[in-house]
Amino acid sequence: MEPHDEIENRLPPDALFWAMEPFGPPLGEAACSMWDPKRFPTMREQQAAFDGEPTVPERDIPQARAMCCTCPLLEGCRRYAQDSRDEHVFLAGETAEERRKKWRKAGEIVKRRRRVAELYALNVPTAIIARSLGQAERSIRSDLRELGKGRSHLPPTA
Numbered sequence: 001m002e003p004h005d006e007i008e009n010r011l012p013p014d015a016l017f018w019a020m021e022p023f024g025p026p027l028g029e030a031a032c033s034m035w036d037p038k039r040f041p042t043m044r045e046q047q048a049a050f051d052g053e054p055t056v057p058e059r060d061i062p063q064a065r066a067m068c069c070t071c072p073l074l075e076g077c078r079r080y081a082q083d084s085r086d087e088h089v090f091l092a093g094e095t096a097e098e099r100r101k102k103w104r105k106a107g108e109i110v111k112r113r114r115r116v117a118e119l120y121a122l123n124v125p126t127a128i129i130a131r132s133l134g135q136a137e138r139s140i141r142s143d144l145r146e147l148g149k150g151r152s153h154l155p156p157t158a
């Protein structure tokens with residue numbers, strides 16, 4: 001039996017679809033699909049805010065964020081934002097720039113943890129890892145915890 005057939009036999013079709021669907025905008029009644037005149041003077045301005053081109057950013061972005069907070073599709077939208085890596089529109093309470101910053105930060109953490117893992121494998125003490133990577137020791141300890149590595153056999157500082 002092919003692996004795919006095996007999965008199909010084990011899961012209900014809906015569950016399988018949602019598990020395997022790579023990404024797609026959430027289905028249902030989105031808060032941003034209806035004009036909220038209490039938040040935006042015109043439908044066009046609301047649309048512009050969600051299209052990532054707010055007319056008055058300091059006014060429109062907080063309003064769009066507030067709408068997302070009440071949206072029943074928030075979780076699905078967050079997943080879509082993550083999976084699609086959309087770089088323009090406002091999604092799940094975040095601007096494209098805010099998402100980019102998060103992704104950059106996540107990428108930096110992955111890179112740092114890779115270095116921490118390499119140095120750990122070479123038995124370098126935590127304090128030296130911290131100094132060489134320009135990080136606080138507690139960040140390195142936290143990285144090691146995330147990496148599932150204990151430090152009991154090494155001195156905590158050098």
Ligand code: SF4
Nearest residue numbers: 030032068071077092
């Ligand atoms: S979470 Fe925000 S952007 Fe996403 S569908 Fe809802 S209102 Fe629209």
